[in-house]
Amino acid sequence: MRRSMMVLALGLAAGSACAQSNEPLLLRGMGSFHVGGRVIEITGQPVKEVVFTPGGVPAKMDPNGKYQVEQMYVQYFLPQNRRGKLPLLLWHGGGLTGVTYETKPDGGGGWLTYFIRKGWDTYISDAVERGRAGWTNTLKGDPLFLPVGDPWERFRIGPPGSWNEDKAKRASYPGVQFPIEAYAQFMKQAVPRWLTTDEQIVAAYIELVDKVCPCVVLVHSQSGSFGYKVLEARPEKVKALVAVEPTLGGDRNKVDAIKGTPILVLYGDNAKDHPRWSKIRQGGVDYAAVLKSAGGNIDVVDLPDVGIKGNSHMVMMDKNSDTVADVIQKWLVGKGLAD
């Protein structure tokens, strides 16, 4: 009963995937900026002479002094025909950057152009120490690098044990929507990640929210945790939270603070049965129950339960990404946040 109501509410027709329009994009503006971070001081290091380009003229480099650290990069696109009532912020997951939402690995249009076409002022960020945010050797611990096979199973493109370096022997979930022919292109998007920088990342996101919100925040995977933390810190600024395959929910002790903000949580296919994802998903479902019992406004949607099958963890790169975006768009329209 509850499931069929959700199908009705979302107005879904299973298998209604259709490619994005080829109509020109009309922007009233686009641009980028960095936000957040701080300046720290390094002392006691020797001055070096550095040849920046082989064969070039040497320059003196004094490594002592002050350094800019822990800032974040943001790029935005403002459609001429604005229909989203607030800015939409797209936050990427771990080991990745804002590229997550750009062109899909198979060359298809991603969620960035999808939401611009729907009339949203869309802001994509590279979190602290990722991509164009830059990084410094002042962060604690060592960064993590992902072997090319690692996300195949962890992101549920194939089931546990399915990765094989030989493409012909590499199994995927039946009907998986991830463009497996473009997996190598996807892995080129990977960047190192530290496991010690959550606090700095959240601080920079809060500065971003203070700068451009009230807004809608859409998070994925690792940034699920950041989305909840920022919502808890700025419940009056985050007017809706869309959490796509979040790896964590919010703080159960802070549900009262955020119960006025509508939240949509989406999980793809095979999450319920996957040895790791079943725990992650259950954590999210349990958190949602706590929030709901406190009067919160949270919808948890397992995509296969509403007829959308085969989604990997990288929902926005899957072949049916527009169909999933339609679910989000309709939910936002339903909340009065877009026409």
Place this chain on the structure above:
Amino acid sequence: MRRSMMVLALGLAAGSACAQSNEPLLLRGMGSFHVGGRVIEITGQPVKEVVFTPGGVPAKMDPNGKYQVEQMYVQYFLPQNRRGKLPLLLWHGGGLTGVTYETKPDGGGGWLTYFIRKGWDTYISDAVERGRAGWTNTLKGDPLFLPVGDPWERFRIGPPGSWNEDKAKRASYPGVQFPIEAYAQFMKQAVPRWLTTDEQIVAAYIELVDKVCPCVVLVHSQSGSFGYKVLEARPEKVKALVAVEPTLGGDRNKVDAIKGTPILVLYGDNAKDHPRWSKIRQGGVDYAAVLKSAGGNIDVVDLPDVGIKGNSHMVMMDKNSDTVADVIQKWLVGKGLAD
């Protein structure tokens, strides 16, 4: 005499700086991709258990296996009203990313939107190991990090000895066009750079050129060297090279290969007298003479000599960046590469 002819040829009116139009940008497409790189193998490392998010569900991480390394990131914008006859590729300098050409540190429109508005299919890249290209710990040597004061003098915002941590005591060149009030925002754009990766960077740029050219390549600072190397490797693909404050010229033994490609070299203000830049500039001037005597087609323009004063090394971020872009645009139109 030669100087006045150049002024005439460029059709310049000194001080004609005007902000970019506020008219909407009409794009027939936009997107991004990664290009180049290779897959390498790591062996003999222990398997780790990693908690990706504090409080999250642990995952096994086997660091052995194959890694994607040395790829490059590219983002492109395709105007509906195309007037550039070929794609225009904007390559950034050392310690920076493609952000160089986006919104200027003071919030003004940068060269990306300038050239889109002029009708160029514009491609901005993050070179190997910079920004959204990603990086791995398999690169040789250590990356270099720039203290916040370092570019102030090296990029000729102020003369040697002018940097001071106290803003009130920080001197700049008289009439400098760099938006000194936004220097801290500029420093947030800095990313680490290795001094060992020229070969990998050039390899990725050649792959990019093979993918999207024939084209016009515009380079800045460190990428001057890359521009010449790629032109020497693909003279039939690079139909014009614009070198903005390049730190190096081309290979004097390869001038015959590239003499069919028109080249414009620009230097900003105070380059002739600066202890380091005078050598860099003289190297470029001497190289141009060698290329010219071999029948090459190269114009060297010192901006102050054509009435454009006060430019720092970061010409595209200076307040008069549109005026300098006009010089480039008119030169390209003069070469028959745009309407």
